[in-house]
Every structure is written in C-alpha cells, then in structure tokens.
Amino acid sequence: MDAIPAIRVVDIRKSFGTLEVLRGVSFDVHRGNVVSMIGASGSGKSTLLRCINRLETPSAGEVYIDGEPMGAVEGRDRPLSEINRMRRDLGMVFQQFNLWPHMTVLGNVIEAPIRVLGMSRKAAAALGEECLARVYLSEKAREYPARLSGGQQQRVAIARALAMRPKAMLFDEPTSSLDPELTDEVLTVMRELAKAGTTMIVVTHEMGFARDVSHRVLFLHNGQIEEEGSPAQVFGNPKSDRCRQFLSKHLQ
Amino acid sequence: MFWEYRLVLLRGLAFNAYVFLAAAAVALSVGLIAALLRINRAWPFRWIGTLHVEVFRNAPDYIMVVWVHFVLPLLLGAAIGRRIEFHPFVSAVIALGFVYSGYFAETFRAGIQSIPLGHIEAGRSCGMSEFLILRRVVLPQVVRRMLPEAINQFVSLFKATTIVSLIAVPDLMYQVSMVIQQEMKPLPLYTSAALTYFAVIYVVAGLVRLLSERWRNRIYA
Structure with a gap:
C-alpha cells in the first residue's frame, strides 16, 4: 500500500441545523481499493459520500485527495473555483442517474x-x-x-x-432506484471497474456486491463508523450487535 | 381601400415587428436577470428581483409607454441638468420591454426551479462552474420547458405593440388612423387592420408552436 491514500477522510462532522448527521468519521481509501459503506437509511452514509466531493460542506473535518486537502488551501478556505478543479478527480454516480x-x-x-x-x-x-x-x-x-x-x-x-x-469513483446507491432485473447490468459494470483497479467508494444496499467486491466494508450507524473491516470480518464475524442485526435483516 | 394603401400599411406592420423584436430582446434579457435575482440566496438580491416583477407585472402597458415617453425624460433631464427627449421608438421599446420582463422573469424563475437539483449536482461533480451549469445544463432545459408559455407572452407583446401608435411610432395602427383621417372610412380600414393582426399572429405563432414541439418532445419521449 502506498504511503498517501487516494482518499483520506479525517473526523468529518456534518449538522443540518440541530440535527447531527455525521459525528466524526475517519477512514482511508487506498489506490485501487473498493470501500463499501452500508447501514440503515438515515445512518449518514450518503451525506458522508456527498461531503467527500463537497456537494455538502462538512461542518468540521477534512478530506484529502492524494494528500491535498479538499476544503482548505494554504490554511484558508478553498474557493469554489478551486473546489471545482478538485471535483474533477472524483467521479460521482447518483441514485437518480441525473x-x-x-x-x-x-x-x-x-x-x-x-x-x-x-x-x-x-x-x-x-x-x-x-x-x-x-x-x-x-x-x-x-x-x-x-x-x-x-x-x-x-x-x-x-x-x-x-x-x-477521475482518481476515484463515488457511487451513491447506484442501484436503489432500479427494478431488480436491471440492477445486475449496473453491478456487472461496477465489478469490472473494480477488477480494473478503479478506486471506488460505494454506498449500497447490495450486500452481495459489498461482500464480493470490496476490500473494506464500513458499517455506519448514527453518523459514526460502528464497524469496519474486511468483508469476511464484517459479514462473517461482526463485533457490534447493531451490525449483526442489520446484516441479519439484509442477508436472507 | 386597404389594398390601395398597402405599402404604407406594410411599412407600419414592419414597425410593429421592429418594436416587437427589440422589446422582446429587452424583456428576455432583463427578465432573465430579474429571475436570477429572485432565486438568489442573498435576500437583497431576492428583494430587488421581487420588486421588479411586482412593479412591472402590475403596470398597465399603456401607462408605462406614456410614462416612459413623457415623464422619464423629465426625471432624467432634471437629474443630469439637461433637457432630453426620447425617440418614440426608444420609449416604446423600453416601456414594453420592461413590462414584459416582469412576465418573463416569472416564467424563467418557474422554469429554473423546475430543473431537478440532481442535474445541477451532476454538473458540479464533473467540476463544472455554476455559470457553466446555468448555461449548458439549466437554461437549455428551461427554454424548452417555458416555450409554450413564452409563445403566449410573445403574442401578447406583439398585440401590445399596437399601443405605441399613441406616442407616434408609425406602426400599422398609426398608419391606419392616418389613412382614416383622409378617407373617413373607419369601418373597412379598422376591420382590415384587425384582420391583418389576426392573420399575422395566428400564422406566425402557429408555425413557431409547430416547429418547437418536435424539438421539445425529443427530450421527454
């Protein structure tokens, strides 16, 4: 693994008004790796993804793309034009295609x-x-x-x-608005991208995909990472009760 | 009778077209700016935009034409300490342009707000600037969505151009009135004028609708 991760997320927090959606999330994504984020709706996984390419501005914390901080440059807030330049490096795929x-x-x-x-x-x-x-x-x-x-x-x-x-691809529940018979064609393409060494963060409810394709799986609960590890670890032997409950509901 | 004077009258109709085109250009550009102000996040801009729309949408075009032609030069003249006068054509274009900019602002605003946020976010995540997104993603869709309503407003604007005869812009209506003063035959002349306007508007608007529908439908198929 290289010294500088493709994406490093450090203590990201996000509040909407008084609602605290993310309560300090940190993780690294190394080049060529696939990280899946799973969790119940409302756990903050989509907001986290949107904070990474700054479709949402985090309330605190920083995201580094190849070591370069997304939100600040030389200690000052990065201007929008500069954020636009950094966004080129992050491809985003939305639930609603757009x-x-x-x-x-x-x-x-x-x-x-x-x-x-x-x-x-x-x-x-x-x-x-x-x-x-x-x-x-x-x-x-x-x-x-x-x-x-x-x-x-x-x-x-x-x-x-x-x-x-882009240096990395962000997928925000890419198959959630598709009919079941159409999800496979999308997942197939994503599997091929992963195999070709694309760095990816995938927010998904497709447990099969998360288990087979990811290098790491993050289980989010209440705006925090409740459980993380290799797919074998998270799916095979989760430490947290909440994660176990969530998985038992989603793995039939 | 109408036929006899066809050249004069046709020249008049051309004036209607000039006023219409110039006023439409003013109305569209000012309307777009007002719409962008109205949806701006900063409240002073929003406030100016709203004021613009309310003032001009609620001003009768007749009064606006007269006011711009006779009062505005006085005010401006007093401000710069020099006597100024507007050419009737200029007054007509300013007055009608601004009145209709109020309507177009609302049409633009509704159109812009109907574009899903996701389309804009897709642009942002490709690194596009907000201006580029407006120009390439939002406005092309807005134009297609607002076309049916905009065509109706263009028709109203064209009809409104007839009142410029009041400040002596030599449009069709003005020419007809002049001819009537000589010939003393209002019935055939006014009737023909009405029919001419009807025919022009009916044919042109119908044609534009027909052509725009196919272009519009392609994206909703």
Missing part, C-alpha cells in the same frame, strides 16, 4: 471533458466512445436519455463520470 435530458448519450459523456478539461470535440468524442464501450452502450451514443431503460441510464452516468478520468 443525466441531462436535452443532450444525447454521447453529449452527456463528452460535455465536461470539452467544457471543463478543454478537450477538442474530436478527442472528447473518441474518449466518450471508449467510455461508452466500457459500459456496453456504444450503440446508444446518439439516443436521448429518455429513450433508455433505468439500467442503461445509470451505465451512461458511469461513463460520464469515467470520461473525466
């Missing part, structure tokens, strides 16, 4: 490479085709998102995130 409906599939994928990275349209299109091929949707490049199934839309969203060549 494709832009007025652009074609390829348009969605190449938008940020052109406008943010300044790639030429031609180079971006080549990259876009490559990313679409990785999610097995090359033939849908010219379609509009409304014509695709949920599973296809989510795979386009994955391709869109990959096209920025």
Whole structure:
C-alpha cells in the first residue's frame, strides 16, 4: 500500500441545523481499493459520500485527495473555483442517474471533458466512445436519455463520470432506484471497474456486491463508523450487535 | 381601400415587428436577470428581483409607454441638468420591454426551479462552474420547458405593440388612423387592420408552436 491514500477522510462532522448527521468519521481509501459503506437509511452514509466531493460542506473535518486537502488551501478556505478543479478527480454516480435530458448519450459523456478539461470535440468524442464501450452502450451514443431503460441510464452516468478520468469513483446507491432485473447490468459494470483497479467508494444496499467486491466494508450507524473491516470480518464475524442485526435483516 | 394603401400599411406592420423584436430582446434579457435575482440566496438580491416583477407585472402597458415617453425624460433631464427627449421608438421599446420582463422573469424563475437539483449536482461533480451549469445544463432545459408559455407572452407583446401608435411610432395602427383621417372610412380600414393582426399572429405563432414541439418532445419521449 502506498504511503498517501487516494482518499483520506479525517473526523468529518456534518449538522443540518440541530440535527447531527455525521459525528466524526475517519477512514482511508487506498489506490485501487473498493470501500463499501452500508447501514440503515438515515445512518449518514450518503451525506458522508456527498461531503467527500463537497456537494455538502462538512461542518468540521477534512478530506484529502492524494494528500491535498479538499476544503482548505494554504490554511484558508478553498474557493469554489478551486473546489471545482478538485471535483474533477472524483467521479460521482447518483441514485437518480441525473443525466441531462436535452443532450444525447454521447453529449452527456463528452460535455465536461470539452467544457471543463478543454478537450477538442474530436478527442472528447473518441474518449466518450471508449467510455461508452466500457459500459456496453456504444450503440446508444446518439439516443436521448429518455429513450433508455433505468439500467442503461445509470451505465451512461458511469461513463460520464469515467470520461473525466477521475482518481476515484463515488457511487451513491447506484442501484436503489432500479427494478431488480436491471440492477445486475449496473453491478456487472461496477465489478469490472473494480477488477480494473478503479478506486471506488460505494454506498449500497447490495450486500452481495459489498461482500464480493470490496476490500473494506464500513458499517455506519448514527453518523459514526460502528464497524469496519474486511468483508469476511464484517459479514462473517461482526463485533457490534447493531451490525449483526442489520446484516441479519439484509442477508436472507 | 386597404389594398390601395398597402405599402404604407406594410411599412407600419414592419414597425410593429421592429418594436416587437427589440422589446422582446429587452424583456428576455432583463427578465432573465430579474429571475436570477429572485432565486438568489442573498435576500437583497431576492428583494430587488421581487420588486421588479411586482412593479412591472402590475403596470398597465399603456401607462408605462406614456410614462416612459413623457415623464422619464423629465426625471432624467432634471437629474443630469439637461433637457432630453426620447425617440418614440426608444420609449416604446423600453416601456414594453420592461413590462414584459416582469412576465418573463416569472416564467424563467418557474422554469429554473423546475430543473431537478440532481442535474445541477451532476454538473458540479464533473467540476463544472455554476455559470457553466446555468448555461449548458439549466437554461437549455428551461427554454424548452417555458416555450409554450413564452409563445403566449410573445403574442401578447406583439398585440401590445399596437399601443405605441399613441406616442407616434408609425406602426400599422398609426398608419391606419392616418389613412382614416383622409378617407373617413373607419369601418373597412379598422376591420382590415384587425384582420391583418389576426392573420399575422395566428400564422406566425402557429408555425413557431409547430416547429418547437418536435424539438421539445425529443427530450421527454
């Protein structure tokens, strides 16, 4: 393992008003590793993920991307333009896909490479085709998102995130709004990404995926990491009662 | 009778079109700015935006045209200590542009707020700036969503251009009144004028609706 983790989360806290959603969470994600976050809804796992790429601003704590602090630069708050630059390194996949409906599939994928990275349209299109091929949707490049199934839309969203060549991918319950028969095609793509050595943080209710693919599993409860370890440890022999209860409910 | 004067009248209609186009440009740009103010997080901006919308939406266009043409130059003149006068065309464009900017601001605001936050967050997580997201993700969708309502407002604006004859912009209505003073035949002339406006608006608005529907529907399919 390298000395500097790809993502280091240090004592992140987040409150919405008087509601304390995260109460000090710390963990590292090493390059090429997959970390799954599991836990009941309301445990803070999505908020934690959103704090990492600063869709939510943490109330306290810091996130380091390759050792570089996300929230501060030279001891001062990092300006939004600088945060935008850091966000390029973190691909995000949402529960609701969030494709832009007025652009074609390829348009969605190449938008940020052109406008943010300044790639030429031609180079971006080549990259876009490559990313679409990785999610097995090359033939849908010219379609509009409304014509695709949920599973296809989510795979386009994955391709869109990959096209920025991020250092890590963040998945926020990527299969939770999909019909059961469509989750597999998304999970297959994610398994392949993991196998190819993509650094990933995955918030998920798919216990099978978390067990088979992750290097580490975090069980969140009440805004804190209640249990963490290798999948074998967390799924096979959890120390915490709450984790055991949660798993017995979710592993039929 | 109407046919005899067709060249004069056509020139008048062209003036309607000029006023309409210029006022529409003012209304759209000022309306967009007002809408962005209204949804701003800082309350002073929100307050200015709301004031703008309420003032102009609730001002009759006739009074606005007269006020901008006759009162505003006096106020501005007093402020800079020099006599100024607006060309009637300029007054008409300012007055109608601002009145309709109030309506367009509301249309824009509703459109912007109807865009799911997730689309914006997807842009943010790709490293896009807020301005880039507005330009590339939000506004293109807003335009499609607001089109049906906007077309109705454009129709109202075009009809409203007829009142500029009151401050002597030589539009179709103005020309018709002039001809009537010579010929003393209001019935055929006014009726033809009404029919001309009807035909122009009906055909153009219908055509725009037809063309825009297909473009709009592609994203909702």
